[in-house]
Amino acid sequence: MKLPNRTFALFIVTAALATLPWWAGDLYKLHLAALICAYWVLIGGLNLVVGYSGQLSIGHVGLLAIGAYCFAILAGTHDVHPAFAIAASGALCALCGLLLGLPSLRLPGFYFAMATLAFALIVTEITLAQGNLTGGGVGLSVPGFPPPFDTPRGSYWLILTLAALVTWLSWNVARHTWGRALVAVRDSAVTAQAVGVPVFRAKLTVFVFSGFTAGVAGALFAVLQSYITPDTFVFDLGLFFFVCIIIGGRGHILGPAVGTIVLTALPEMVAPLAKLGNFFYGLLLLAVVLLVPEGIGRVFELLLQRLRPRRESHVVKPDLDRLAKAIEHGRSAR
Amino acid sequence: MLVALITGLATGALYAAAALTYNVMFSTSKVLSVTTGHISMLGGIFGAWFISTLGWPIPIALLGSMVVGAAFGFLTDLIAIRRVLARSDEHLWLLSTLALATMVQQATGLWWGTEPKPFPRLIPQDFSAGLADQKYWLPIAIAILLAVALELFYRRTLYGKLFVAMSEDAFAARARGIPTGRIRAMSYVIAGAMGGLAGFAAGQLTFAYFALGLTLTLNGFIALAVGGLGSNVGALVGGAALGILSAVATYFVGGEYQQTISVGLLMIVLLLRPAGLFGSQTVRPV
Numbered sequence: 001m002k003l004p005n006r007t008f009a010l011f012i013v014t015a016a017l018a019t020l021p022w023w024a025g026d027l028y029k030l031h032l033a034a035l036i037c038a039y040w041v042l043i044g045g046l047n048l049v050v051g052y053s054g055q056l057s058i059g060h061v062g063l064l065a066i067g068a069y070c071f072a073i074l075a076g077t078h079d080v081h082p083a084f085a086i087a088a089s090g091a092l093c094a095l096c097g098l099l100l101g102l103p104s105l106r107l108p109g110f111y112f113a114m115a116t117l118a119f120a121l122i123v124t125e126i127t128l129a130q131g132n133l134t135g136g137g138v139g140l141s142v143p144g145f146p147p148p149f150d151t152p153r154g155s156y157w158l159i160l161t162l163a164a165l166v167t168w169l170s171w172n173v174a175r176h177t178w179g180r181a182l183v184a185v186r187d188s189a190v191t192a193q194a195v196g197v198p199v200f201r202a203k204l205t206v207f208v209f210s211g212f213t214a215g216v217a218g219a220l221f222a223v224l225q226s227y228i229t230p231d232t233f234v235f236d237l238g239l240f241f242f243v244c245i246i247i248g249g250r251g252h253i254l255g256p257a258v259g260t261i262v263l264t265a266l267p268e269m270v271a272p273l274a275k276l277g278n279f280f281y282g283l284l285l286l287a288v289v290l291l292v293p294e295g296i297g298r299v300f301e302l303l304l305q306r307l308r309p310r311r312e313s314h315v316v317k318p319d320l321d322r323l324a325k326a327i328e329h330g331r332s333a334r
Numbered sequence: 335m336l337v338a339l340i341t342g343l344a345t346g347a348l349y350a351a352a353a354l355t356y357n358v359m360f361s362t363s364k365v366l367s368v369t370t371g372h373i374s375m376l377g378g379i380f381g382a383w384f385i386s387t388l389g390w391p392i393p394i395a396l397l398g399s400m401v402v403g404a405a406f407g408f409l410t411d412l413i414a415i416r417r418v419l420a421r422s423d424e425h426l427w428l429l430s431t432l433a434l435a436t437m438v439q440q441a442t443g444l445w446w447g448t449e450p451k452p453f454p455r456l457i458p459q460d461f462s463a464g465l466a467d468q469k470y471w472l473p474i475a476i477a478i479l480l481a482v483a484l485e486l487f488y489r490r491t492l493y494g495k496l497f498v499a500m501s502e503d504a505f506a507a508r509a510r511g512i513p514t515g516r517i518r519a520m521s522y523v524i525a526g527a528m529g530g531l532a533g534f535a536a537g538q539l540t541f542a543y544f545a546l547g548l549t550l551t552l553n554g555f556i557a558l559a560v561g562g563l564g565s566n567v568g569a570l571v572g573g574a575a576l577g578i579l580s581a582v583a584t585y586f587v588g589g590e591y592q593q594t595i596s597v598g599l600l601m602i603v604l605l606l607r608p609a610g611l612f613g614s615q616t617v618r619p620v
Contacts, residue, residue, distance in 0.1 A: 281436065
C-alpha cells in the first residue's frame with residue numbers, strides 16, 4: 001500500500017526538479033536552486049556525520065573552502081579539465097577529512113565541535129597566508145563548466161544530478177547496516193561497541209565520505225560564485241550547514257533537505273530576514289532545540305499520525321475457522 | 335622579544351580568565367557553554383559604551399559591565415541550560431548555547447557595528463609607558479585576582495563548598511538537600527560577572543569588538559583543555575602557555591599561523607595527556 005505512494009511522490013519531485021528551468025521564471029531563482037543543490041551535496045554527506053552518527057561538526061566550511069580553492073587552482077590556473085578538477089577536489093577533501101578525523105573523532109562531543117571550529121579558522125588563515133597560491137585576500141576567479149553545462153540551465157542540471165547522486169548514496173548508507181550502526185553510535189557509543197560496531201572506524205568512514213562530498217560541493221559552489229575570496233567561506237556558513245541538519249531533524253534525509261531549501265530560500269524571499277542573518281538562524285536553532293529536539297521533521301510525522309490514524313485494529317479476535325482447520329490438519333497428519 | 339612575551343602573557347591572561355569562567359559554569363552543570371567568550375565580549379563592549387557614550391564614571395561603568403555579564407549569565411542558564419538539562423539527550427546544551435551565542439553576537443554586531451572601536455583609558459597614564467602600560471598588566475592582574483578569589487570562595491565559604499559538592503556529584507548533593515537549580519543559576523551569575531570583569535579589564539588590549547566572543551570561546555577552551563578541565567591553576571597555566579606560545583610564534587614565524595599553532599599545542603597536549611596538565615583522570619564508562 002505504502003510503496004507505490006512513495007514511488008509516485010519521488011517521481012513527481014524528480015520531474016518537478018528536472019523541469020525547474022522552465023517554470024522557475026527568472027535566472028536568479030534558477031541560480032538559487034542550483035546553489036541549494038550545491039549546498040545539499042555537502043549537507044547530504046554532513047547529514048551522515050551530524051544526523052546519523054551524532055558528531056557535531058560545525059566547521060565543514062573549511063572543507064568546502066579547500067574544495068573550492070582546489071577546483072579554482074586546478075581548473076583556473078593549471079587548465080585541468082573541470083571534470084577531473086571536481087574529482088580531485090573531492091579526493092583532496094576526503095584526505096583532509098581523514099587527517100582531521102583521525103585525531104579529532106576520538107574526542108568527546110564538545111572537544112570535537114571545537115576542533116572542527118578551529119579547523120575552519122585554520123583553513124581561513126592558510127588561504128590568507130599562502131597568497132601566491134590562493135590569491136590571498138584578493139581571491140581567485142573561477143572558470144565555468146565546459147560547453148554542454150556552461151549555460152545556467154546546463155549547470156543547474158549537472159549540479160542537480162550530483163545532488164541526486166549524493167542523496168541516493170547517503171540514503172543507501174542510511175537504510176542498511178551502516179546506518180543502523182551509526183545511529184547506535186549516536187545514541188550510545190558504549191552499547192554500540194558492546195554489540196560489535198567498530199565505533200571509531202564507522203565514524204571515520206562517514207567523516208571521510210562527508211569530506212569527499214564537501215570537496216565536490218566546494219567545486220560546484222566555486223563555479224556558482226565565479227569568484228572566491230577567504231571572505232566567501234566565513235565560519236557562519238559552516239554554522240548554516242549545521243543548523244539546516246539540526247532543524248530538519250537528526251536521523252532523517254528528507255528533513256535536512258527541506259531545511260536546506262527553506263533556510264536558503266527564506267532570507268532571499270523575505271528581505272528583513274536577510275538583514276538579521278545569523279540572528280534568525282540562531283533563533284530558529286534555539287526554538288527547535290527547546291521545543292522539538294528531534295527536528296521539524298518530527299512535527300510533520302506527528303501531524304501525519306494525527307491526520308491519518310492507523311488502520312489496523314489491535315483487538316484480538318479468535319479466528320475459529322483457521323483453528324479448526326489447523327486441528328483437523330494435525331489430526332489427519334498423525 | 336620582550337614585547338612579544340608581555341603581549342602574549344596579557345592575551346594569555348584573558349584566555350585564562352575565559353577558562354576560569356568555563357570552570358565555574360562547568361562545576362555545577364557539567365556544561366561547557368559556547369557563550370563563555372561572548373560574556374567577556376559583552377563586558378568589553380558595554381564598558382566602552384558606558385564610559386564613552388553615556389559618560390559614566392569608571393567605577394560605575396565597571397559595575398555596570400559586571401551586571402551586564404551577570405545578567406547574560408543568568409539568561410544563559412534560564413534559556414539555554416535549565417530546560418535542556420532536564421532532558422536526557424547528551425549534547426543538546428551544545429546546540430542551545432551555540433544558538434544563544436550566535437544570536438548575541440549578531441545582535442551586538444547589528445547594534446554596535448562590526449568595526450572594532452577603541453576602549454577608553456581606565457587609569458590616567460601616559461601612552462609612552464611602553465611595557466608598563468596598563469593594557470598589559472590590567473588583564474594579568476585581573477586573571478590572577480579571579481583565580482585567587484575563586485580558590486578562596488571554594489575553600490572558605492559555604493556556597494563555595496556547595497559548588498564543590500555539586501561538581502563531585504549533583505545527585506548526591508540534591509539528596510542532601512542542596513537546591514541544585516538555584517546553585518546552578520548562581521554559578522552562572524558569578525561566571526557572568528567574572529567574564530564581564532575580564533572583558534572590561536582587557537578592553538584596551540582587544541578593543542570593543544563584536545567578533546571577539548567566538549575567538550575567546552575557542553582560545554579559552556584551548557587554555558582550559560591544556561590546563562585540565564576543572565582546575566583553576568591549570569586554567570592560569572594553560573592560558574599563559576597558550577598566550578606566550580602564540581606570541582613567540584608570531585614573533586618568529588609571523589602572524590599568519592597563530593590559530594594553527596594554538597590548535598597544534600592543544601592536539602599535542604591532548605595526545606600526551608588526555609586530561610590536561612592539571613586535570614584529574616576521568617573514568618571510562620566501561
